[in-house]
Amino acid sequence: MSKTGVSVRPAPRRARLWHDERARGVILQLAVVALVVGLLAWFAANAVENLRREGIATGYGFLGREASFAIGVALIPFSPANSYAHALLVGFLNTLLVAALGIVLATVLGFIVGIARLSSNWLVSRLALVYVEAMRNTPLLLQIFLWWDVLRLSAPQPRAAWQPLPHVFISNRGVYFPVPFYGPLDLWILLAAALGLAAAVLLRHRARRRQELTGKRLPALWLAPALVLLPPIAVFLAGGAPHLLDLPRMTRFDFAGGESVTFEFTALLLALGVYTAAFVGEIVRAGILAVSRGQSEAAEALGLRRGQVLRLVVLPQAIRVIVPPLTSEYLNLTKNSSLAVAIGFPDLFSVGSTIANQTGQVVEVMSILVAVYLSLSLATSLAMNLYNRRTALVER
């Protein structure tokens, strides 16, 4: 009994803990972590038991073994005698190839669609809208199948081959297109182009300095492309203009010369590019609309011409809005390229699933695939965060 008559009895321990927000947070986190760890441990224990029963060896040792399957499309030499690891590398390069070309195609088409959507011409903007809606509301896999079947089932005999562009042929044997011959002059032409590019960059820098100091403008905009283009052309002509394109020619039964790609590659590339272009178009449109009208009106009031308004005021601001979603769209395209497995184009994923089928090392192969795709996407989002930090508007 205390003298003051006020006894402060501590509340029961449990109740007090529950009313302390910090303690509650710790308890909640411990519980969730325990649950997750427990679940993973249970999975792992089951997996070990299952693998032991079926007598499957674990580990990544199989990567060094002979692949003993052929890959139809390979950027680096590959034969069935090479290792599984080598096969995965071939698949990865194929993924990068189709993704890179697909990104170029989607960007070019997408900017055209995005700008067409904003056209003041009603017909043009409606047409672009129809394109966007048709692409966005139908599954990509379906579009891949459609392109593939059009090519392999409806393409004519080589004699009657389709010719979508000059010297590009599509027959039921494949898609043929011209490539430049390789010659000893190539190196010099590249060097000349590099020098021209360096000169152009330097010129631009000087022009900007001079404008800031004196207010006078050098015609850098016109000079720069000339600097980049003229030296290689000069070298080419000085070398006697030996280069010609290696054109595909019709022989008795098939085409010879040039380069050819499979229907699987072409179908995947076209489907990815044409599908993603719709999304890119909407991103471009939203980016341009995001720049408030006041900006272009103010620029016009300053006396800038129409082209200058777009180049100096609207585009720099639109790009800031466009780039982050555009990058994630590029990432989507790269991930979507794994649909190659449905039509048998040997990208990383389909090579991986072939290996998984052949060796039974499903967990290991899948872990490699997950790691590769994950690092691609994490690297991209890291780069995006840096970009955002650099270009984000600084407000108060």
Add this chain to the structure above:
Amino acid sequence: MALWHWARSRLFGGPLNSLLTIAVLFLLARGLAAFVDWAVVRASLTAANARQCEAAGGACWAFIIDWLRFILFGRYPYAEQWRPALVLAIFVALLLVSFARLLPARMLAAVWIIGLAVVLLLMHGGVFGMPVVETEFWNGLPLTLILAVGGLGAGFPLALLLALGRRSQLPALRALSVAYIEVARGVPFIAWLFLGLIVLPLFLPPGVVIAKLWRAEVVFTLFIAAYLAEVVRGGLQAIPRGQYEAADALGLGYLQRMRLVVLPQALSLTIPAQVNTFIGAFKDTTLISIIGLFDPLQDVNTALNDPAWRLAYVEGYVFIAALYFAFCYLMSLYSRRLERRLAPARR
């Protein structure tokens, strides 16, 4: 007069614009004429094979008519196909009731749950004298709808938890949520489907077998949840600090603050993005055809294996594309309407 004015400004404003309009009109007229010629004028509604259609020079709708029940219901026992047909009718009714907003939200949720239970009962059978049909034969459009609706229904609560976890003050919860979301989104859906199909059984105790359909459903749910979580997080981030502080000042606890103040705003703010995610997920259901489940796309591919119809692939794919387009376009129209309805309140 107004029309003339409109045409002057939107179609023939300046020589370049006029030229563009005329060129587009010309191409459009030719394209449309060719399409109508193919799809209607020369189309064959009855034919024994694709060669006969080709002779007629137009679309081979005979293929679709011949194979319609297989495309819609796959290998579901032929005599029992009234059940998946009824299921489709139930889904359409549920969607209409939701779009027309005839019921308050809580009632609507109850109606959906009852509807889904009836759907599963109808598909499975075993009562009222309906023979049992294994999930292996739940093919075609009902499969797509069950997968999509089930995935969204189960994925949404998970997405809320993940989004709240990612925005939480508690470091362990935040780290787990971030890891889950980034890993799920960083890898293609088809890779997760393969994992679910081949690797998941490995992680279960020996002897436990889960049907392919439900494995796909689990993977689908987990996958959508990650994408939805990011959408919801965007909404949570857009709510001004003042709202949180006001809720604090009223003495609301974490759950009350989220349930009564923050989430209602965050969710309605992100409706368009949510619907876009739904549409993407709905289209992604076609990927189950790669792992050997019979969705409408796989049904068409199977039907096209019939040598008699191999060349009718355009008609088959166009039909499936139209199916998907109808669903997805309706969803996006609905989202636009919702957005407009919510817009004045947001300001």
